[in-house]
Amino acid sequence: MELAHSLLLNEEAYKQLGEFQKAEFIFEWLQFLEKLLPVTSRADIRENQKILVEQLTSLLNNSPGPPTRRLVAKNLAVLYSTGDTFSVYQTIDKCNELIRSKDDSPSYLPTKLAAVVCLGYLYKKLGRILGNSFTDTVGNVLKAMKNAESQGRYEIMLSLQNILNGLGAAAIPCHRDIYKAARSCLTDRSMAVRCAAAKCLLELQNEAVFMWSTDLDSVVTLCFKSFEGSNYDVRLAVSKLLGTVLARALTSKQTAASTRHNFRRISLEDVMELLGTGFLRGSCGFLRASGDMLKGTSSVSRDVRVGVTQAYVVFVSTLGARWLERNFSAFLSHILDLVSQSHPKAVQSQTDAIGCRRCVSFILRATVGGLLGEKAQIAAAKEICQAIWKLKKVVDAAMSDSNLETRISVTDVTASQHVLVCALQELGSLIHGLGTTVAPLLQDSSAGVLEAVISVILHPSISVRLTAAWCLRCIAVALPSYVSLLLDRCLERLSALKSSPESVTGYSFAVAALLGAVKHSPLGIPHGKGKVIMTVAEDLLCSAAQNSRISLQRTQAGWLLIAALMTLGPAVVQHHLPRMLLLWKCIFPLSPKDLETEKTRGDSFTWQVTLEGRAGALCAIKSFVSHCAGLLTDEVVQRLLPPLPSAVDLLTQLSSICKSYGNSLKTSSTVYRHKLYELLAVLPPKTYEGSFCAVLKELVADLTVPDSQIDASTFLLPPLCHESDLLLLGPLLQDTDHRFIEEQLLLGNSIAGGSLEYDPYAIYEKVAKGDSVPKPLPPVLSVISAATHLFGVMFSHVAESHRLQVLEQLLNSIKQTKGSRQQIVQLNVVSAFSSSLKHLANCKGNLGPEEVRRSALTLVMGALESNNPLLRCAAAECLARLAQVVSDSAFAAGLAQVSFDKLKSARDVVSRTGHSLALGCLYRYLGGIGSTQHLNACVGILYTLSQDNTSPDVQAWALHSLSLIVDLAGPLYHVHVEPTLSLVLMLLLTVPPAYAEVHQSLGRCLNALITTLGPELQGTSATVSALRTSCLLGCAVMQDHPDCLVQAQAISCLQQLHMFAPRHVNLSSLVSCLCVNLCSSYLLLRRAVVACLRQLVQREAAEVSEYAVALVKESREDFTPDVNIREIGLEGALLGLLDKELDQRLCQDIKETLTHMLTSMAVEKLSFWLKLCKDILAASADFNTVASIDTTQEEENAKGDDASVLTSDSDERFHPFSNPRWSTRVFAAECVCKIISQCENAGSAHFDVTLAQEGKQRDSRDDFLVLHLADLIRMAFMAATDHSDQLRLSGLQTLLIIVRKFASVPEPEFPGHVILEQYQANVGAALRPAFAPETPPDVTAKACQVCSAWIASGVVSDINDLRRVHQLLISSLVKVQAGKEAQSQQYNESTSTMEILAVLKAWAEVYIVAVEKQKKQSDAHNHCLKIANSAEENYRDLTSSTSGLLDLVQADLGTLSKLWLAALQDFALLTLPSEYASQLPAEGGTFYTAETIENARPHYYNSWALILYATALWLTSTGFIVVDPDEGVINLSRPVTPTTMCQDSSTRPLVKSPEDVNTDRFHLILGVSVEFLCSPRSDAAMENIIACLRALQALFDVPWPRSKIGGDQELGVELLNVLHRLILTRESPDIQLAALEVVRLILFAAQEHVKEKRRSAEVDDGAAEKETLPEFGEGKDTGGLVPGKSLVFATLELCVCILVRQLPQLNPKLTCSPAVQSGKHRLLSEDGSRLVAAALVIISDVPAICSPEGSVSVLPTILYLIIGVLRETAVKLQDGQLPLTVAASLQALKGLLSSPMARAEKSRTAWTDLLRSALITVLDCWDQDGLLQELDEVSLLTAITVFVMSTSPEVTTIECLQKRCIQKFKITLDSKDPLVQHKCYQLLHSIFQHPNKTVSYPYIRSLAPSIVGKLQETEKAKPENAAELQVIQEGIKVVTALTAAAEEEHRAPLVACLLPILISFLLDENALVSATNSAKNLHEFALQNLMQIGPQYSSVFKKLIASSPTMKARLVSAVKGNQESIKVKTAKHAKNPGKSPSIQLKTNFL
Secondary structure, three states: OHHHOOOOOOHHHHHOOOHHHHHHHHHHHHHHHHHHHHHOOHHHHHHHHHHHHHHHHHHHHOOOOHHHHHHHHHHHHHHHHHOOOOOHHHHHHHHHHHHHOOOOOHHHHHHHHHHHHHHHHHHHHHHHHHHHHHHHHHHHHHHHHHOOOHHHHHHHHHHHHHHHHHHHHHHHHHHHHHHHHHHHHHOOOOHHHHHHHHHHHHHHOOOOHHHHOOOHHHHHHHHHHHHOOOOHHHHHHHHHHHHHHHHHHHHOOOOHHHHHOOOOOOOHHHHHHHHHHHHHHOOOOHHHHHHHHHHOOOOOOHHHHHHHHHHHHHHHHHHHHHHHHHOHHHHHHHHHHOOOOOOHHHHOOHHHHHHHHHHHHHHHHHHHHHHOOHHHHHHHHHHHHHHHHHHHHHHHHHHHOOOHHHHOOHHHHHHHHHHHHHHHHHHHHHHHHHHHHHHHHHHOOOOOHHHHHHHHOOOOOHHHHHHHHHHHHHHHHHOHHHHHHHHHHHHHHHHHOOOOHHHHHHHHHHHHHHHHHHOOOOOOOOOOHHHHHHHHHHHHHHHHHHOOOOHHHHHHHHHHHHHHHHHHOHHHHOOOHHHHHHHHHHHOOOOHHHHHHHHHOOOHHHHHHHHHHHHHHHHHHHHHHHHOHHHOOHHHHHHHOOHHHHHHHHHHHHHHHHHHHOHHHHHHHHHHHHHHHHHHHHOOHHHHHHHHHHHHHHHHHHHHOOOOOOOOHHHHOHHHOOHHHHHHHOHHHOOOOOHHHHHHHHOOOOOOOOOHHHOHHHHHOOOOOOOOOOOOOOHHHHHHHHHHHHHHHHHOOOOHHHHHHHHHHHHHHHHHOOHHHHHHHHHHHHHHHHHHHHHHHHOOOOOOOHHHHHHHHHHHHHHHOOOOHHHHHHHHHHHHHHHHHHOOHHHHHHHHHHHHHHHHHOOOHHHHHHHHHHHHHHHHHHOOOOOHHHHHHHHHHHHHHHOOOOOHHHHHHHHHHHHHHHHHHHHHHHHHHHHHHHHHHHHHHHOOOOOHHHHHHHHHHHHHHHHHHHHHHHOOOHHHHHHHHHHHHHHHHHHOOOOHHHHHHHHHHHHHHHHHOHHHOOHHHHHHHHHHOOOOOOHHHHHHHHHHHHHHHHHHHHHHHHHHHHHHHHOOOOOOOOOOHHHHHHHHHHHHHHHHOOOHHHHHHHHHHHHHHHHHHOOOOHHHHHHHHHHHHHOOHHHHHHHHOOHHHHHHHHHHOHHHHOOOHHHHHHOOOOOOOHHHHHHHHHHHHHHHHHHHHHOHHHHOHHHHHHHHHHOOOOOOHHHHHHHHHHHHHHHHOOOOHHHHHHHHHHHHHHHHHHOOOEOOOOOOOEHHHHHHHHHHHHHHHHHOOOOOHHHHHHHHHHHHHHHHHOOOOOHHHHHHHHHHHHHHHHHHHOOHHHOOOOOOHHHHHHHHHHHHHHHHHHHHHHHHHHHHHHHHHHHHHHHOHHHHHHHHHHHHHHHHHHHHHHHHHHHHHHHHHHHHHHHHHHOOOHHHHHHOOOOOOOOOOHHHHHHHHHHHHHHHHHHHHHHHHHHHHOOOOOOOOOOOOOOOOOOOOHHHOOOOHHHOOOOOOHHHHHHHHHHHHHHHHHHHHHOOOOOOOHHHHHHHHHHHHHHOOOHHHHHHHHHOHHHHHHHHHHHHHHHHHOOOHHHHHHHHHHHHHHHHHHHHHHHHHHHHHHHHOOOOOHHHOOOOOEOOOOOOOOOOOOHHHHHHHHHHHHHHHHOHHHOHHHHOOHHHHOOOOOOOOHHHHHHHHHHHHHHHHHHHHEOHHHHHHHHHHHHHHHHHHHHHHOEOOOOOOOOHHHHHHHHHHHHHHOOHHHOOOOOHHHHHHHHHHHHHHHHHHHHOOOOOOOEOHHHHHHHHHHHHHHOOHHHHOOHHHHHHHHHHHHHHHOOOOHHHHHHHHHHHHHHHOOOOHHHHHHHHHHHHHHHHHHHHHOOOOOOOOHHHHHHHHHHHHHHHHHHHHOOHHHHHHHHHHHHHHHHHOOOOHHHHHHOOHHHHHHHHHHHHHHHHHHHHOHHHHHHHHHHOHHHHHHHHHHHHHOHHHHHHHHHHHHHOOOOHHHHHHHHOOO
16 A cells, blocks of 8 residues: 555556455545645646646546545646646546536446546636536536436535535526526435435535525525425435525615615514415425315424424524514514414314424524523513513413403414423423523513413413423422422412412422422432421322312322422432321222222212322332432331222223223323333232232233324333444434434324423423433323333243243234335334343343243344334344343354355345344354354355345345454454455445445444544554554445434544554644534534544644644634634644533533543643633623622613613624533533642642742743732632632632632742732622521521631731631521521522531631641740740730731631530431431431431531531640539520430439549540541541541640540550550551651650559558558569450550661561561651651650559560661661651650659569660671661760660669770770761760769770870861861860869879870961861860869869960960850850750750
8 A cells, every 4th residue: 555655656566456456545645635725735746747637537437436526626627726727627527528428327427526526626616717618517417417316416426515505606697597507416316315405405515695685585495395395404404504595685785786676674574474484384385285284284394394393493592693583572582473373274183293392492492592692581571571471461360351252362372382381391301401590680670580380380281281390390390499489379379379270280280390400409408398298298189089170180289299200219208108108008009899880880970080080199209219219118018008909900991991981091091001000010929929910911001002003112212222233323313413303203203202291290300311301191091102112121020830821822913914004003012022022131030931932032133123223133133132131042053043044045235135134143142153153154144145235124234244243253353354454445435425324334344444443553463554544444435425314423433543553643634624623513513523532622622723723723724623723723722612512412412522632731731721711701791790789670680772772793703602601611620620729730830939930930831829819819700709609619619729729839029928918808708608697507507618718818818808708607597596497488498408507617626726826936936935025925926917817807706616516416416327227316416307307417517527626625624623503504496415325315313523524524525526536437538537646636735634534544555545546547657647746745645644543542641651552553573464354455566666667677476487587677757757766755655654563564575676776777877967756766765765764662672683684685786797887886985875774773783784885985096987976975975974973984985085095086186177176175174074073082183184285286476367167166165164173173274384385374374365255155155155056955865
């Protein structure tokens, strides 16, 4: 194929190929040429033009296939347009010649067609350059058309379209001829030709004025004719033509020419009149219609009506949204008029009426719902309301007049019903779509929307009443705040007007519909409503018998209400269950005898009432079973069962009852049947086993003797077919935008589809996916549907012997019927049997013995050869399921063999299609049947069938089946891939484009082949690359195909290719193809485009986006997408599409695509994304002006001029999105949140003004989020103050994120301030509306969260500024205090729980922050005091703001604390396990009611943690001391406080002692915490765990709770175990540190407790002997610790866990293993070090709570751990600092060694031994080989020093130990590292000063001489740097200290040693000037010391000076020369003596 890539055709390579490969080669070359020519230079083209033209024209004679001929034509046109044009006439002549040729043989046809196509493209590209040659050409082509067959007519039409396009106005002379030709083609028998003719005429009307002026009527009539017998594509094409022509006629300006021709000006009325004629009378002229009218037959065929409907939509869409807004009222009245009484014929039968209503609804939905923005939709809703009012008046007038003459007009009343139904449906859909944005309209009294709808509920027609109820349901779903209100209103009217039949049914429908809306409303309705409804329903049922006039209505209404009530779910229903079961039991006769007697009584009316009532009861129980599965306990099921046998008995008697009482009962009995079947299908079959036989008999009768002769296949079978097989049956069964109206064409003429009036019970059910209104089918059909379903369930449960009988009975009944009747029976039977196989397969059942299989097979095989393609499709699926259920490979092979044989012999299309599909289906369920022979046979047969070009149907079915086999045969198929691929390509290149279904099947094959090849497609071998090229070629052919579904296939194939071999797919051409089709009118194509985009942007979002924009900029003429990609990019285009699109699945995909693009590009294209979001959110801003002004006044202004609703034209440019819907705006707000989180991951510069500005200066293209803060705030503000509640929630969420992320960003221009401070007004303004009284609770709850975040963030420091937001929180607190009785009865009680808890949580957060800040400050304050008092003032400034915050909260703390405690108590009750349910308070808790307990739970889970922490902080702040005197009676609506927990009011003491109250509170907090920490769910939020631990810390911060936990050891141990488990399961260091802090406090509490006991024991027992004192502390006098009971053990366990996790080397088990032995030291992370340090602090405190014996048993462990940490982490750091862990271990060691236990009599000796061992361990650390270089000697020396200084002398004075210690010091003194020396001197300094001589003397003896020696050496080597200087200074200090400590007689020699050294450090004046810093400092230091020592030891001093004159001279000069400077420097030195203290502070452990 590479050889094909050249400018000229490579003829050598071409000649060597086989026949088929030649075609492929040519196509590849032409494709390459198409891309090459536009980019080749003109000179090159001219050079090769002659040869190229020859090569291309010679191809015309080669009979090229359709795709090839199109490419040849395109290339020739491009060649002439870029090269020379002089030879073009020869080419044109040649083409004309080919067309004129007389050769009519099929083989010559492709050449003729190629010539036609070629002419089209040449004229399209070159146009007027070709001069006048076109007249001949057109004439020639038109002549050829006269005897052309359909392919020829098709191509000629398209070619003429191209010629017209190229010539424009120049072609006027030929217009009439072309028009004539196209007219005849528009009614051609071939649908493809009709489509082509419509396209041609569409092109023609651009220039041919006569089409929309003089000939307009005939064009319109022609279109109507064309609709007759049309298919979906024709209707789309012709309706586009019709709509466009009419729009053109309406908008055209009268030209001078036209006035000459004096044709009439066309008005909107005329256009509507024309369309209306088509809608109402069809395509026949008026005269014929009148004849038909006389005969009374209906003449409007449905396809005409549906076509006209689509034309209406095209007409309005072409004129645009603006036009529609201006002319809406005229348009509306015309559209509604179509179903009014002025055209009785259109609505004479119910089916016609339903069909027309659907069409009208569709027109309104597609125009009003699809084109208008929200504001205009609200205006439209008002108009519709006006229309409803008008109709209402007509009805009222007719009803009220009792005059006989006017009474006749009752027909008017019934006739107005259809108009009302359409108006109400559209109103409902509009409001439903607008959501809460519609609130102002409903509040506007002048429009009176609710009044209008409610007034129509009493309309005499049942369908109007139902639709009005449905409209109310839509209002309730859109505006949750109206649900309760409307329910109350309807229930009240229902009770008031109980005696009117209309009102009983009307209002009961309304209540049922509203109940159905509750589950869509997040806020629910008050729980008590259920009780009211149940009472009303019971009342209706009981009073039904009182008045025969309305008994039927009351019965129906009562059961309807009960059935609807069931949808509220178990929580509501369980309270009414007994009453409902009682009613259920009473409605059926108790025994068969009663039923017999019943049959003999009554008349047809009473039977009608009875049947209606029982059908209602069955429906209610079905509703109960499906909505309240949770209540179906065995006991309830037992109570449900008794009436069932009697219900089945009645079923068997129905036919005889009907016979006795006449046909009037027919409908009621059908409904009864339907409801019973439905109920049985949802009950478990076991429950009615006894009735199986009776029911099955009835089912068989229903299926085989149907009442109706309706072919119900289109709704019975699709659910039973596989969805991919349905594609074979054309667009009617696929999802299209016109599904709603196209559906009626499927159903045959006798039925128009479902409608609400067929089954009122559908009004409360959930709507099926994609429907806006429920559409139950007529009872006759729904019975069959229910029967097939129930048959499926029961057949799988009956005995196998019984199955055979049933199947044979079914087979016989098929045989006995004839003709169309037979097909209907067969259809019913197959669907029932197929459904039973489905059930059998699901429950892995078995079909039964051989005979059963045989009958089953006969049944299915018969259907496989039916004439109905849908039935064949279902039968093939059924056959495969049969094989699956039998699951015997021999049986399956037999089935396949039957099909093989049939296919070999049969010649008819029917059996060939059926059996070929059966082969594919068998593969689907048997996963490849395994054998290769079988596969080969299948593939062979299907190859042959797919090349049968006599029947496209056979080709399409065979190829579809082949695609299934390719897909499912898996790796077995690899051998067939190449031949299959070449077959697919060959067919793609040869099958005519008119056979789109074949091309669609080919696309599926190609897709399956690509999937089979999979990742192999990336390979580089020749075979793989050939396969890959073939796949790409195939995709290219399909992309060029005119059929949209084939293009969709091409896109999904390319998507697959891109997934497996991304490098080989040309992304730019793919993206261009996607952009062009983004707004296609075919839903499936749009879905394919977006699905492909979704995949592409996951990998290469940036590239896709760039290609899309680049493409628009090149702007080739064939690329004109409907969306403005140039300005808003692909992202903006997708957002625009999301706003207009109505298909849910597509919207979801668009959202995902945008989300992927955002995550990968938002940071790079930040401004762009933010601008998109802002444009969308700002488009709604004009709504906001309304929010602040009074709405009614706003409406008044708008009334004057409806056009003022529109923004003016100039605005249009700036607003790429006009009036987007609320859902799009919500998505934009979510995008803003995602952008912020993306920026957070991208880097800190996005949240730092200084960094951002620097970055911007460095590169102006960089962009940072913080620079857009104003926009972010504005967007959040716009969203948060919108009319739409969802948008408000999103806006508040965005605001919350902004506050959290930017709170700490400083404002560089005003130091000390943060950047958010300037936006406080905006934040306040955004929050205020959310606290208005009418705001829904979920919005208020969210706003509380934002308030608390804002106050807590610390952005605003001035208390007065904070007050605004604080005031909002106070207002909601007041609301909370009002208690639950004061709550509005608008929503479910759980919503007030949500709001209250949100308020309490918000306050808790504020309080916590206030307390924490105050704590920080008091710490800072203490620190300031330490530093100096001068800092007082600035400290005051600091405290004012936070103490102010605390003051703000303090005022309400009294109230808050009670509410917090109450909430915690509620939470505690709610967390009790279910077995304690009986002990919960019957009336609920403080903030929840018992009935809504389940709904309230999540709200408590959401907020308890912060409330707990706040409560703990409050209790600690009062120190548990304050107890309110009125504690027993809290001022809540119902006093439930912790004191009243689980107590009966009678036994409750009036007032509890403060101690008890505190104990209760203490246990409440502890209990809640422990319950949560014991088993935090894996999804428990981190902040909850931390808050819980912090609460415990706060709790144990004060003495009283510590005394409780200290005194209760079991409690302490339990708490420690819980914390241990928490530490094991949560890795987060924050959690672990917080837990350790709690452990420390528990230990501290235990210490206090032990101390207290010891103290009191000493006091009590003062005089007694000390020996007899009882031992306090753990371990008593045995030293034993019991695991599980011992606090010490639990503590140690927990600390070991922490230490070993951080330092595995500490685990003795591990240490023995070789892996750890060679362990090098490792530096822990900062968190790790903090954890280890915290654990060590705890460990060193453990002995304090042990008895002496106990302390001995834990000491070895503790020492091991402390020294282990020291050993493992003692590593030298650069700056001589000690690692945190080492510091902690030394501190712990010191604490441990100085423990009183070391000196206690009972434990002293044991401690001494253990401590010696520990010291040896430390000393041994040194002697490990190879570790010396990295071990830190300083740490170990410090440890030794700690031992020496802190233990009793007997530990360290043993000679062997002492020697080793001294040895270590000696070694260290000789260290080369000055830091180490310095530290060593410091340590010795402290040892030398040890008060006990036995300790210090040996050290002094051994080490002092070497120190002095070292100092003497420094006389020669002066210090080089600060470190060395410090060493000398420290050395001198040591010697000075020695001198002071020495005994009198030893002092003189020491001083004599010291003075010469000091004097040697002095410098004379000259030397001082040039000396280094170190030398100067040393000089000063020496001088200072001399001044101190001189006077102290004057005698020695004088002696020495006298003996050495040089010294004296040095000293004198130094003293004199530096007198002044010494003064100054002394002052300095006193303040800051050297640097040593800074290190000392950190490491002073002695």
